[in-house]
Amino acid sequence: MTTPEAPHQDVPDSYALHPAVGDPLLSSMNFLNEVAGRHPDALSLAAGTPHEGFYDVEDIHRALRVYCDHLRTATGRTEEQVRRTLLQYGRTKGIIHELIARQLATDEGIHVDPEAILVTTGCQEALFLTLRALRRDDRDVLLAVNPAYIGVTGAARLLDLPVHPVAEGRDGVDLRDLADRVAKARADGLDPRALYVVPDYANPSGLRMPEAARRALLDLAVREDILILEDNPYGLFPLGGDADRVPTLKALDTHRRVVHLGSFSKTVFPGARIGYAVADQPAHEGPYLADALARAKSMVTVNTSPIAQAVVGGRLLEHGCSLVQATRREADVYRESLGRLLDGLAARFPASSGVRWNTPAGGFFVVVEVPFDVTDESLERSARDHRVLWTPLHHFYGSAVPLRCLRLSCSAVDPGDVDEALDRFAAFVAAARQANA
């Protein structure tokens, strides 16, 4: 019988673990959450979590009922089949693939065989499975636009897959640097498998790739025989409103070079943990790459909870399979918050302040340059003395070396709190500058 006491200090040899689980990078998220947890009264310009102002537990119940009705009426299932669909094991590739295909056609102009869609336990699993399938041996490497979402670097480390950074440039991917990195890797006997990129409002930089750059990137992918992993959590939140959207890489992909990674965490809710991969590439283990990924998935999570899928499926059905329709209120909130954030920065930091920032075309994130090193201790001080949270940028470089940059996020803060949060942030900057002088 085990006893609920603290573990011993002595760790037997048999408990030694893969280096990735002790990697500071994998602790980054923990650290950032911990700081937030210790300062519950701080306003958060740190979290990339979605706005929860419209959340309601009854939405879960309603969405489940809508999805079950759909099974009965649109697909003619009996009560027994409905029960079995929700409560038993199910199809490895998922059960809402046809609804997702309709959503992609409606909102994105992506027309894809539903059989090429793999529904996953959050977008992170789609990314993890894709990296797992692509990494065959020590020669394989991943390219990723740098700075990058912590989840891609972390997943790659967990799979012993080196990540070669590619410069972001002004257009989201510096294509010359990309070509150079591919050539360099090959000259070193390595095999660059794919480029990971967030073309719409990258995390952390907020950059959006112009359409011409997207087309040039697709040409390069064909020419260099690499895949593109397009991660698209924020695409429905342009600052300029719906008319201001740029086609996704997948919508422009005539050569099946793009694996499109989708998330419902920002458009439905994170608690469902539902994402997907559109992987219509041919595969020996196929017919589609999605089938090969499904085979890997069967050994990681077996299948994605059909209850959670039903919640997302019901929400899609309630809005005619359009997430643009489903997220009108949220999109308005993000637009308002991002606008206030950008205006508020301009009002507080004149050119002479040495504080600079970029102007994203949408999404959640703004990168701010400050005239001092930004460390984890800076964040601690900001939280404790000024009650405002943000994210030091070095975390997105998979490095512990402090930079003079940080990320602000507008998604979790109420629009009405943005100005107060920025007042606190300005106080932090003033104090840090003084300490530095």
Next chain:
Amino acid sequence: MTTPEAPHQDVPDSYALHPAVGDPLLSSMNFLNEVAGRHPDALSLAAGTPHEGFYDVEDIHRALRVYCDHLRTATGRTEEQVRRTLLQYGRTKGIIHELIARQLATDEGIHVDPEAILVTTGCQEALFLTLRALRRDDRDVLLAVNPAYIGVTGAARLLDLPVHPVAEGRDGVDLRDLADRVAKARADGLDPRALYVVPDYANPSGLRMPEAARRALLDLAVREDILILEDNPYGLFPLGGDADRVPTLKALDTHRRVVHLGSFSKTVFPGARIGYAVADQPAHEGPYLADALARAKSMVTVNTSPIAQAVVGGRLLEHGCSLVQATRREADVYRESLGRLLDGLAARFPASSGVRWNTPAGGFFVVVEVPFDVTDESLERSARDHRVLWTPLHHFYGSAVPLRCLRLSCSAVDPGDVDEALDRFAAFVAAARQANA
């Protein structure tokens, strides 16, 4: 824009994948499901899926409400906090860990710090994360009682972790063979990290380890400095009723040598996809091994759907955190079916028939020896000509070499259909024996 047509036959080099996703083993499950799908009128002695006779979609709604009420009353959360708990991102280690700890204390006499429990997307993820954390480099190997659950061999292959087979013997693990395998691996410069075992009604063999063998195995684990991965999906279904249960390895584990892998798929329902690991080992990345596994999890699925966790949590709360209470009806059904299966085999196959089988003390599975080779084609013929499904045993050896053995399962068939299924099975055996003569 992609078009919904079949993929090309030409697969570019850039689409080559990790060998595990093309591994026949990972296709085993697919193949078995496919045969079942092509013969919907066949009775299934193949599926290990739980009995669904008592399933009801309304159970989901009720369990969700029970869990939300618990959050409000027992933990004093506000409506906003309840909403956030279910719908936002959440704690990587899960939100129903305290309820699981209560269930383990109530049903299993396992007393463990809830902080040492990691809630996962099905038990498969708990297994996958544990193997991921333990495998550091090419020297590491896993030991597994052979024949083994396909999910452990598949997960290990996906992680490039070799599996060294250990003989099952009469007691579930042949301890002499285990010690020999450990010594042999070390002599070869390898590092045997852990033994995977299902002590209660193994899949496929149905064997149960006697208590003395469990204690001897735990001593050996300490002596040899290896971990034990105890997978326990069937432990609540003894043939002799509740008084007939044997303590789990974890309940006997005084030296924190056992990582206990739990599943709610057989006790609540598979559609929730909720499992867990009890990992109270000390870890440098800890305090507990569970914390290190959580760090890996954050890069695989981020966190387990709190909606799905709430469904399981509600079900636990409805039954005073006792799954023995919650599964009384199901346990009766399994007991009846397994009894009918064993009696029915005895009635149909006299000693002279050359057909032999073991007598499990519980669970879902019986291994049957027949006087002819059992191939995937045998299964096809059985399904087509005799309308009964079962599982060729070679799939559990990770091998394509046919054996003279197969697995029967009693979990998915209605008790009232067991005799009809066995009549069909006897007809298949007679035909196969004749074809072989």
